Amino acid sequence: xxxxxxxxxxxxxxxxxxxxxxxxxxxxxxxxxxxxxxxxxxxxxxxxxxxxxxxxxxxxxxxxxxxxxxxxxxxxxxxxxxxxxxxxxxxxxxxxxxxxxxxxxxxxxxxxxxxxxxxxxx
Amino acid sequence: xxxxxxxxxxxxxxxxxxxxxxxxxxxxxxxxxxxxxxxxxxxxxxxxxxxxxxxxxxxxxxxxxxxxxxxxxxxxxxxxxxxxxxxxxxxxxxxxxxxxxxxxxx
Numbered sequence: 001x002x003x004x005x006x007x008x009x010x011x012x013x014x015x016x017x018x019x020x021x022x023x024x025x026x027x028x029x030x031x032x033x034x035x036x037x038x039x040x041x042x043x044x045x046x047x048x049x050x051x052x053x054x055x056x057x058x059x060x061x062x063x064x065x066x067x068x069x070x071x072x073x074x075x076x077x078x079x080x081x082x083x084x085x086x087x088x089x090x091x092x093x094x095x096x097x098x099x100x101x102x103x104x105x106x107x108x109x110x111x112x113x114x115x116x117x118x119x120x121x122x
Numbered sequence: 123x124x125x126x127x128x129x130x131x132x133x134x135x136x137x138x139x140x141x142x143x144x145x146x147x148x149x150x151x152x153x154x155x156x157x158x159x160x161x162x163x164x165x166x167x168x169x170x171x172x173x174x175x176x177x178x179x180x181x182x183x184x185x186x187x188x189x190x191x192x193x194x195x196x197x198x199x200x201x202x203x204x205x206x207x208x209x210x211x212x213x214x215x216x217x218x219x220x221x222x223x224x225x226x227x228x
Binding site for chain 2: 044045046047059061062095100107108109110111112113114115
């Protein structure tokens with residue numbers, strides 16, 4: 001069974017940093033592209049960043065470029081999102097997602113974790 | 123960015139047929155996907171590439187469309203289908219989601 005378990009969320013002050021982790025199990029992690037999708041409280045879904053199966057390619061939405069870094073450790077089956085210079089508008093539940101097809105950068109999101117809430121506030 | 127427009131809410135009775143629409147501000151070919159999000163839960167994939175049913179999803183769900191106009195159909199609707207439904211396009215960068223259609227079962 002595919003499992004994605006996020007951790008690392010919480011309350012953080014504006015301008016500070018936070019690192020999210022996503023522990024994957026139930027599949028060969030190194031074969032799949034992964035992505036982070038976020039959802040502000042009572043709002044819709046927003047794609048944040050994507051990483052290829054081997055970590056060689058990364059993609060970001062404009063609003064987080066230069067502030068967020070997606071990375072992965074295939075030996076640990078773990079996905080990360082390093083978030084720097086956080087803003088109030090980054091407040092959201094962050095979901096770890098897996099692509100549907102091996103060796104491809106995901107176009108859609110076949111599996112989702114339960115999410116971890118990040119609150120940016122002073 | 124490609125804007126995906128969805129009706130905010132619908133209310134139907136069990137056993138009825140419901141269609142949820144998603145209109146894109148520019149063509150997305152058939153790179154449109156649909157998700158269901160029940161209250162307090164993470165989204166789950168229903169339909170990918172406009173019309174392909176994800177494994178394990180009931181055949182009551184179907185998708186159609188290409189270009190700018192897409193439809194998710196549920197027939198027949200069941201009480202458990204109470205949820206918000208989102209479309210998502212992956213033809214244009216960045217990937218974008220619709221604002222969601224909240225489906226209420228009367």
